[in-house]
Amino acid sequence: MRGTRGSIASPGAETARYGGDTSTVEVRSAAGRLIILDAGSGIRALGTEADGLSQVDLLITHLHMDHIQGLPFFAPLHDPEVRVDVWGPMSDQQTLQERLNRYLSPPLFPVRVRDLPNVVFHDVAPGEFDIDGVKVLADLVSHPGATLGFRLEEEGRALTYIPDHEPALGAHDFPHSAEWTSGYELSRDCDVLIHDSQYTDDEYRERVGWGHSSYTHLLGFAHLVGAGRLVTFHHDPAHTDEMLDETHRWLEEQSRDMEIIPGMPGTTVVV
Amino acid sequence: MPQQPLEMILLRQLSSYLAIPMWMMDEMGNLIYYNESAEGLLGIEFDDAGPIRTEDLVGKWQVTELDGTPLAEVDFPVVTALSKHRPAHRAVRFQGIDGVWRAVEVTAIPIEGQGGKFHGILATFWEVES
Numbered sequence: 001m002r003g004t005r006g007s008i009a010s011p012g013a014e015t016a017r018y019g020g021d022t023s024t025v026e027v028r029s030a031a032g033r034l035i036i037l038d039a040g041s042g043i044r045a046l047g048t049e050a051d052g053l054s055q056v057d058l059l060i061t062h063l064h065m066d067h068i069q070g071l072p073f074f075a076p077l078h079d080p081e082v083r084v085d086v087w088g089p090m091s092d093q094q095t096l097q098e099r100l101n102r103y104l105s106p107p108l109f110p111v112r113v114r115d116l117p118n119v120v121f122h123d124v125a126p127g128e129f130d131i132d133g134v135k136v137l138a139d140l141v142s143h144p145g146a147t148l149g150f151r152l153e154e155e156g157r158a159l160t161y162i163p164d165h166e167p168a169l170g171a172h173d174f175p176h177s178a179e180w181t182s183g184y185e186l187s188r189d190c191d192v193l194i195h196d197s198q199y200t201d202d203e204y205r206e207r208v209g210w211g212h213s214s215y216t217h218l219l220g221f222a223h224l225v226g227a228g229r230l231v232t233f234h235h236d237p238a239h240t241d242e243m244l245d246e247t248h249r250w251l252e253e254q255s256r257d258m259e260i261i262p263g264m265p266g267t268t269v270v271v
Numbered sequence: 272m273p274q275q276p277l278e279m280i281l282l283r284q285l286s287s288y289l290a291i292p293m294w295m296m297d298e299m300g301n302l303i304y305y306n307e308s309a310e311g312l313l314g315i316e317f318d319d320a321g322p323i324r325t326e327d328l329v330g331k332w333q334v335t336e337l338d339g340t341p342l343a344e345v346d347f348p349v350v351t352a353l354s355k356h357r358p359a360h361r362a363v364r365f366q367g368i369d370g371v372w373r374a375v376e377v378t379a380i381p382i383e384g385q386g387g388k389f390h391g392i393l394a395t396f397w398e399v400e401s
Contacts, residue, residue, distance in 0.1 A: 092385050125386040126276075140277040146385060170284035179272040180280055 002026050003042020004263040006164070006198050006212070006234035007066050014240040019265040021045075022066040023163050023234060025194060030154055033132045035059065037150065037161050037194075042265065043070035050076050057131050060088035061163060062147035063099055071100070072109050080117035087136075089146040090123035097121040124148060142166045142182035143211035151186045157271045160190040160227070163234045166211045167221045175220030184225055192271050193227035194263065196234045200247075203236070215247060219254055230255070233263040275303070276390045278382055286393070295382075297391040300325035300353050312396050314369030333366040337374060352379035352392040362399065374399050 003021030011020035022040030029035065034050070036043060036058045043058075050056070056076050061067055076082040088096045100121075101113045113119070122129075126139045126148075137151040141162055149162035162183050172180040178188075187193055196213040204214035212234070213221070222230045232251070235244060244262070251260045261269060275283075279295060283304045286293040292309035296302050302323040310316045313332075323331070334347050342363060344350050351359035360378045367373070379394040 090385055092387075125388070126384075140384075142277060142281065170280045172283065172287075179275055180283065181274065182277050182280055184274040 001042075001231070001233075001263055001265055001267040002046050003038075003040045003070075004233050004235060004265060004267075005040075005066075005237060006196075007237050009041045009066075009069075010237040014242070015237075017241045017264060018235055018239075018244050018262070021265060022069065023061075024070065025161060027152065027159070029132060029134050031132060033057070033134065035131060035134065035152070037061070038067045038163065039069070039071040039074060040066050041070045041073075044073040047073070047075035047077075050082070053082050055083050055085075057085045057087065059136070059150050059161075060086065060096075061149065061161070062089055062143065062145055064145070064164070065103075067163070068100065068103060072104055072111060077116055077119065078111075082118060084116075084119045085122060085131075086119060087122045087124050087129075087138075089140075089148045090125050091146060095121065096123045137186060139183075139186050141186070142169050144209075147211075149183055149186045151190065158190040159192045159194070159271045160187045160225075161194045162186065163194065163196055164211055165196040165213055165221075166209070166217075167213060168217045169209060169211075175217070175224040178224060181221070181224060183221065187221070187225035187227060189226045189228075191228040192231060192269055193222055193225065193229070194231040194233050195222065197232035197247075197263070198234050198236045215251060219251065222258060223256070227258060229259040229261055229269070231261045231263045231267070231269060235263070276384065276388075278384050278390050279303070282382065282393060292396040292398075294349070294394040294396070295391060296325075296349065296353060296394070298353075298389050300328070302328060303391070309396060312365065312367055312373065312375065312398070314367035314371070331368060335364045337362050337364055339364065348377045348379040349392065349394050352381050352394070356381045356383070356389055365396070 002024035005022050021042035023038040024040045024042030025037040027035040104113045124138050128137050135153040138148045141149040143164045152159045168174045178184045198212035199214045201214045201216050248262050286306045293306045295304040348359035348361050358380045362376045365375050376397040379392050382390045
């Protein structure tokens with residue numbers, strides 16, 4: 001885990017353990033291939049450790065700022081010796097490159113996308129693709145704007161990443177109907193589920209439709225899909241370490257036999 | 272059952288809140304959802320009958336022109352939208368499972384996601400004076 005905070009970077013003494021950097025997960029395949037999930041502010045430090053790299057694959061779930069704000073500060077992006085493949089949600093109106101160019105262009109940023117030396121963009125439709133033997137399943141999930149979740153499979157093991165997700169929205173009889181629940185196919189029987197954990201139940205009641213999960217919905221979804229282990233992710237910027245510790249104690253009490261892993265920077269999970 | 276596409280999940284959510292009778296069919300023509308307002312027109316309740324497979328729909332309903340003359344199946348807006356993936360509208364007489372004939376205006380639209388992915392159709396039924 002390189003960045004586990006949601007919405008906006010939130011550094012400070014009260015968020016030091018659960019971290020202030022926004023969404024970034026570093027994935028290493030069995031063969032050592034580097035696959036990065038989202039380009040939040042957590043990607044910057046990862047880029048400084050990438051010496052000797054020749055290839056990076058970056059999977060972007062959606063283009064909200066907390067998932068792309070670290071992109072121009074990712075050093076390999078500016079290194080002609082490193083090929084960076086950027087995979088993100090397709091649109092019928094503009095290409096991924098054109099949409100990212102809104103951010104990577106003056107006046108918001110001095111460097112344009114076209115000036116990056118060795119970047120290849122892939123407009124991803126729901127479906128499967130392969131990255132060096134890792135099977136990637138992408139599908140739309142319930143969150144404002146076109147937003148993907150990803151399922152990475154290798155050697156019979158599955159990691160599912162859905163950082164921004166409101167599974168209860170639109171779901172009939174949630175969390176009891178797999179057919180009518182967003183994200184189910186992506187997450188079914190996955191070994192590790194990294195999932196949106198943004199709101200308390202009280203907060204959710206005031207923010208229905210904002211695209212995020214309550215803790216109760218998070219657990220309901222994880223049990224519905226049969227996840228092996230659950231990593232909490234996309235913590236609300238207003239939630240302090242103390243609050244999140246309390247939340248995780250509650251999640252563990254309610255989780256039956258499923259292991260709950262607090263999403264913190266530096267956390268490593270072997271799938 | 273496999274998961275429905277997100278577009279259909281969100282569409283069902285919207286339909287369930289509307290007072291306009293609505294049907295949702297998947298790309299194969301299976302009737303996967305109809306809202307409470309549509310139950311009166313169909314003569315069945317979703318909670319009792321659930322989804323209806325396309326082969327089981329045959330003979331469930333009769334549709335004619337408003338004056339009672341036969342209507343070719345392909346001219347029924349639901350069938351048009353399903354087969355041609357374009358919106359269609361028509362005023363027809365419709366007989367539900369309860370045997371009652373009603374005059375309705377039917378509008379059916381294809382549900383197409385990004386990249387032109389066809390997921391099915393949404394149809395509305397507006398009862399009018401016959």
